[in-house]
Amino acid sequence: MQSYEQQGNIIFHGDSVNVLRNHISSASVDLIFIDPPYNIGKKFGDFHDQWDSEEEYINWSYQWLNECIRILKPNGTLYLMTSTQAMPYFDIYVRKELTILSRIVWHYDSSGVQAKKYFGSMYEPILHCVKNKNDYTFNADDIKVEAKTGSQRKLIDYRKSVPTPYNTEKVPGNAWYFPRVRYRMEEYENHPTQKPESLLERIILASSNQDSLILDPFAGTFTTAAVAKQLGRKTISIELQKEYLKIGLRRVFGWQEYEGERLLSPDKNHKIRNKHGKNIECEFRQGSIFDANITS
Ligand SMILES: C[S@@+](CC[C@H](N)C(=O)[O-])C[C@H]1O[C@@H](n2cnc3c(N)ncnc32)[C@H](O)[C@@H]1O
Numbered sequence: 001m002q003s004y005e006q007q008g009n010i011i012f013h014g015d016s017v018n019v020l021r022n023h024i025s026s027a028s029v030d031l032i033f034i035d036p037p038y039n040i041g042k043k044f045g046d047f048h049d050q051w052d053s054e055e056e057y058i059n060w061s062y063q064w065l066n067e068c069i070r071i072l073k074p075n076g077t078l079y080l081m082t083s084t085q086a087m088p089y090f091d092i093y094v095r096k097e098l099t100i101l102s103r104i105v106w107h108y109d110s111s112g113v114q115a116k117k118y119f120g121s122m123y124e125p126i127l128h129c130v131k132n133k134n135d136y137t138f139n140a141d142d143i144k145v146e147a148k149t150g151s152q153r154k155l156i157d158y159r160k161s162v163p164t165p166y167n168t169e170k171v172p173g174n175a176w177y178f179p180r181v182r183y184r185m186e187e188y189e190n191h192p193t194q195k196p197e198s199l200l201e202r203i204i205l206a207s208s209n210q211d212s213l214i215l216d217p218f219a220g221t222f223t224t225a226a227v228a229k230q231l232g233r234k235t236i237s238i239e240l241q242k243e244y245l246k247i248g249l250r251r252v253f254g255w256q257e258y259e260g261e262r263l264l265s266p267d268k269n270h271k272i273r274n275k276h277g278k279n280i281e282c283e284f285r286q287g288s289i290f291d292a293n294i295t296s
Contacts, residue, residue: 006253008234009225013245016217016238017060020067024236030137030212031077031233032068033203033224035195036061038083042192044220045241058089064217065090069097071215075135077207080127087125098129101136106199108180128207137212142205144169176202189221189247190266200227208233222248 001014003023012019037049039057051057061082072078078098082090094100107123114120130136147170155166181187181194188194200223208214210232216224219237221244228235229252237252239245249255250263257263 004249004253009229009252010236011219011222011225011245011248011252012236012238013240013242014238015240017063017067019238020064020071020217024067024071024215026070027073028213029071029076029215029236030073031079031204031208031214032072033079033200033214033216034064034068034218035081035193035216035220036064036218038193039086040083044192045243047241054086057086061086061090062093065093068215068217069094069131072131074131075137076131077136078127078129078131079203079207080129081124084121084123084125087127091127094127094129098131099133100127100129101133102128102174104128104174104176106176106178108178137207137209139206139209140171143172143202145172172202187223188266189251191221191244191247194221195223197223197227200224201231204228204231204233219248220244222251225252 001012001019001023003013004011012023037044037047039049039051039054042049051060065080068078078094080090080094091100091103104126105123106126110120110122147168156163157166176199178196178198179185181189181196187197204214204224204227208228208231211234213234213236214224214228215236216222217238219225219239222237222239225235225237225248235252237248239248246258246261246263249258250265255263
């Protein structure tokens with residue numbers, strides 16, 4: 001295990017159960033975002049996300065979950081993701097120690113091949129939990145979204161003494177749409193399950209404040225720490241794989257070199273083919289019109 005620190009942000013390169021158990025104090029963290037391996041056979045560097053049985057995966061998960069609950073402050077918040085099939089175990093287990101405030105569905109657009117003989121999976125579940133349901137952070141004003149019907153039709157509330165336009169902003173419900181991170185997007189890193197910055201931004205704005213301490217025990221591309229840092233929070237991140245550690249050192253600390261190796265972001269200039277098979281040069285950006293139209 002090795003650790004790195006810069007301006008209140010800490011990165012541990014090692015196994016999360018070991019780091020959580022031996023290096024992080026009880027009741028010390030304001031917000032924990034957990035996006036573990038899902039036991040669905042992804043390759044994370046030389047780590048294969050596949051346990052011999054569901055029971056082994058769940059038992060391993062309970063180890064880091066117990067540690068995270070210990071580490072969470074009494075007024076802290078914990079967000080927990082896993083596969084749709086494993087989530088029922090987690091949902092029942094956390095209720096012993098935490099209150100589940102919301103069962104969030106993160107749904108996204110289709111990319112790649114779609115199922116043809118059943119309804120393909122287009123969402124991932126997220127539990128939003130707190131230790132004390134009477135004392136927790138929820139910055140409703142920081143995450144409001146436009147309520148489409150009201151804003152489009154500019155409705156006026158005539159029940160008020162002075163007729164006033166309806167408030168067009170609301171706290172989002174528990175079904176969240178954010179596009180998945182794709183090769184073409186500005187934020188893309190080389191990792192199979194990178195989470196979008198927009199998803200983490202909503203979580204961090206809602207459930208933490210300036211200078212809050214945020215923990216991500218399965219950092220991957222360090223989306224949590226990168227967004228948290230931009231928002232003026234402090235972070236602790238843990239990641240097992242060296243190739244992803246290097247992403248974190250670049251993305252969170254701004255390092256340009258590690259052990260003599262240049263740390264470069266993925267090249268965002270790609271050669272793609274148009275529908276006639278001709279190569280065209282294109283710089284992709286998030287939200288680009290090319291997202292919908294071109295298969296690379
Ligand atoms: C689902 S990904 C997290 C993705 C991340 N949220 C992001 O936005 O990029 C899970 C990560 O956990 C890492 N990992 C797997 N086992 C680990 C362990 N025992 N300790 C620490 N990290 C581990 C994997 O290498 C992988 O990067």
